[in-house]
Amino acid sequence: MSIAPPPGIYVPAVLFFDEKENFDVPAIKLHILRLAQVASSLFESHDERKEAITLTRETLDENGFQNVIVIAGTGAQSTRETKKLCVDAKDAGATYALVLTPSTWPPQMTLENIIRFHREVADASPIPIMVYNFPVVTAGQDLDSDTIATLAEHPNIVGTKLSCGNIGKLHRLTTRFQQSEFAVYAGRTDVFTQGLLSGSAGAIAALVNVLPKLHIKLYKMYQEGNLKGAMELQGKLGHADWAIGRIGGIGGVKAVISANFGYGSPVVRGPLKALDPARLTENKHYMIMQEMIALEKEL
Template sequence: MSNSFPAPPPAGVYTPVPTFFTKDGVTIDFETQVRHAKFLSDNGIKGAVIMGSTGEAAHLTRTERASIISSIHRAVPHWVIVGGVSQNSVQDALDEIDSIMAAGASYALVLSSSYYGPGTTQAGIRDFYTTIADRSPLPVLIYVYPGVSNGLVVEPTTVEELSSHPNIVGCKLSYGDVSHHTLIASSPRVKINNFNVFTGLGQILLPVLMVGGKGTVDALAGAFPRLYVKIFDLFQEHKYEEAARLQYIACRGEELVVRFGVVGIKKAIHSQGFGETYLGRVPLNHDVDEKKWSKYAANLLECEEVEEKLSRHE
């Protein structure tokens, strides 16, 4: 690790991109992968999280994960690429960081070792991140997502302490506790460090910006990038009333993500013309219940209408 402090990812809206497959449910659809990345970049998305939870990293091999990062990096070389790292052992995580760095990632978004779930102490979590950050060739972001990590929560006090490490430059909080977002983003101790806080939930983008967060890494932005970028921009312009109006529409759209998960995210993106199929690899290879999906069709339509309106006004 260099003695100079690495910069955190710039403030803005990021998208955790899905992995697109062909209709056989196995083969990676690199053509769509690149076309979707260019679409996001062209519409204001600051960068991508690749091989996170939305990207089905757990269903791909290390070679496949690196190949997707590499293909997007070559196609959109100016883009900020954050690579997901979700291995339970320190050495395996470091090997993954080496792999994503060679493929073109500029940051490593690291999920805590979570095999033992809530039985893992906060002291153990601090040791895990500190050990990785001490040895990582890439700047590290802390990824807190209890839903995919055996219910494990990295407590705000732990994140606050880790924020002083020179190679830990931010966090992504993928759960809806605005209090936790506030305790980290508004902490005087965090503010003096080289550390940016991002929410993984676009439905609370505006509240998180209000308490000092720097943006979002939001999956539905993969279908409606202009909507989320506009909320972010309106906040910067202090146009809070209009930002709140769009935030309400985004929240309604996010109900799809809450109820249908990764497959629902991919279905929304597929509806915008991307990919042969929205299904993932086994076990994410089954259609959503169309009857249940139809209950939220109006929510999705609202997002589409805003997206089209913003496109016309550009």
């Protein structure tokens, strides 16, 4: 039986590009180190996956963060490719793999095919895998708690990231499995504390890219039993989570980081469109982010 990832806050770290859409290695390293110096763990994935994972692992190791975990996104549109990406992730230094359900042919993804896919990947993966439930990017496929529970019985499937934001689903899973055997993570900041109250192992959330210290502060408040303080901060982070999505998702995250933390460009790969950091103030939601970043920088 494989061991589940430890509780904590994980981040799907954005990768910065230069004007030619190639890796901006210095900016990526700065971002990795800013996150590692604050957050308990790090998650990394993107197109040139093996290179990105290797860069992440090397940067962490070179700066004294050998114990920081790297969870690599290895989802692909075929079982064969997903298996290969899991092997690549292990070779590059990842500890766990996070696997999306294939979505090119959603009508063909019956319950039987979904379960077989994840089990076959888990059988072949040299590192433990986690089920990544993210309906927005898998053509609306939303795995229910019974399906995820069935997958959790596999000895090499050790957790799930629920970007669906369904707290009822999360709670059903946390009350069915020991956290050390199958860890359940909220996949969004706007349900972070609600997930903790329902027994989650923490969160894997995009907003941590921008506000890692505030996420850690909330997590510590919860651990110390300060639920009133945790819920107050949760309310603010919930508004920030909504705001960053309205600013522009990945492009918004990069633009906000570039404008406020002194590194990285807002370049994204097509078909996404880059945002001009100088024009962020034209977006009414940016005021919320400015207020939260001010709080972040006070910590």
